[in-house]
Amino acid sequence: MPTKITVTTEDIRDYLVGEFGVNVKTPQLVNACDHFDLAYQTISKYLGEFKVKRGVWDLTVAETKKQLEKTYTQTQSQIVDSFDPAYLAAKDLKPAKDNNFVPFGTFNDLKKVITSKIFYPIFITGLSGNGKTFGVEQACAQAKRDLIRVNITVETDEDDLIGGFRLVDGSTVWHNGPVIEALQRGAVLLLDEIDLASNKILCLQSILEGKGVYLKKIGKQVTPAEGFTVVATANTKGKGSEDGRFVGTNVLNEAFLERFPLTFEQDYPKAQTEVRMLNNYCKELDCCDDKYIANLTAWAEIIRKTFKDGGVDEVISTRRLVHIIRAYAIFSDRVKAIQVCLNRFDDETKRSFLELYDKIDNEVDIENLDNILAN
Secondary structure, three states, X not given: OXXXXXXXXXXXXXXXXXXXXXXXXXXXHHHHHHHHOOOHHHHHHHOHHHEEXXXXXXXXXXXXXXXXXXXXXXXXXXXXXXOOHHHHHOOOOOOOOOOOOOOOOOHHHHHHHHHHOOOOOEEEEOOOOOOHHHHHHHHHHHHOOOEEEEEOOOOOXXXXXXXXXXXXXXXXXXXXXXXXXXXXXXXXXXXXXXHHOOHHHHHHHHHHOOOXXXXXXXXXXXXXXXXXXXXXXXXXXXXXXXXXXXOOOOEOOHHHHOOOOEEEEOOOOOHHHHHHHHHHHHHHHOOOOHHHHHHHHHHHHHHHHHHHOOOOOOOOOHHHHHHXXXXXXXXOOHHHHHHHHHOOOOHHHHHHHHHHHHHHOOOOXXXXXXXXXXX
């Protein structure tokens, strides 16, 4: 009756690795034959999965291969899921309509482009706080279009935008970036503050031509679905900031900028438009004060004109007026609401802005300006 062999492949592998390391040849196998009292053919058969070539075995190959195959299978499953139409349809990315929004400037033109579903990249430039991003969001909300927003920084690279492999439960899994998500679902891709980008943003060249992108890491071509387009917002025109107001903005590649066929220059809304906006916020916050709103918009308009003429170095944005209204809803004090929202400026600017408001609003009397500034 033949003797039953109780030695396992793992026993043989552990012995060889312990004695000779992971790379072994025929003499080491002969040593294992003597150790386990087994024939050479038996040992060789047990280690078949580790064989690299005639007379050479790598005792790590099979284990690594199995792990890679497992990872690849899991990765492929995740890739299929992320490109599945049902997966995309399950995610609603339409912005909510904001009742406080009042259209102005080039909003109607922007909305027409977005509603048309024609690929037509747009570059929107303008000073900070004048509603560039908010306008894009509300145009998509009114047009019932999916919107994917990406906040650009100098560190933004291809991996952030296009996607890459991520470690999930010990396995390497492909994750789509926001650009791929927008391409697949035919969404509007908003590249916010694009003038902060480095030359790493050039990975979007083919996408800005409407050609999609080839994902070299997984060997897949992604073409844009109907409705996909790109909108970029910036405080500059991609030429940097000469006056230093927007530190960190960069000079963008001319070929990159040329791929935006349409540029909108957005200024602050007119006074009557801002009155409507601030009234909407007042109603929401239950702090209606028509005279205060009229005074604020007149005050902001004078400051902006002075800024354009070079008389002051700071400006009151629409966003800052909304901040003041919110502060007024909390403190119920006109002057304090303005003061706390001006504290980001230097003392000289704060003083001149408060003195100007004192002249506009005859219902307030800023007698102790030094005390106000000190507090």
